[in-house]
Amino acid sequence: MLALSRKKNEAIIINNNIxxxxxxxxxxxxxxxxAAPKEIPIYREEVYLQIQAExxxxxxxxxxxxxNKLL
Known part of the structure; x- marks a missing residue:
């Protein structure tokens, strides 16, 4: 995991488009x-884990x- 320190109004860029x-x-x-392209889904972790479980x-x-069909 990369850990960065940022202050208010500072940003990081991921993969040139996030x-x-x-x-x-x-x-x-x-x-x-x-800010990311619309085709990139963004979830809070707890929502993402619920989606994965479902x-x-x-x-x-x-x-x-x-x-059951095979039996």
Whole structure:
């Protein structure tokens, strides 16, 4: 993991087309702004993990359905 220090209104650039800017710092919270192409999905980690879990469940159910068809 790369760890960087940034101040309010400072940014980092990722892959030449994603800009992450520190918008606000309040106590232990940091508000970030992310500018990226529309085709790049951006999720909070907890939402991303929920999506991944749901996709795994859907795949597991599909695999069970395929097994049942074979039996």
């Amino acid at each position: 800009q992450v800017t520190v918008l606000e710092i309040r106590g232990d919270q940091v508000k970030l702004g992310i 996709n795994k469940r859907a795949t597991d159910v599909a695999n069970i359905d395929e097994l």
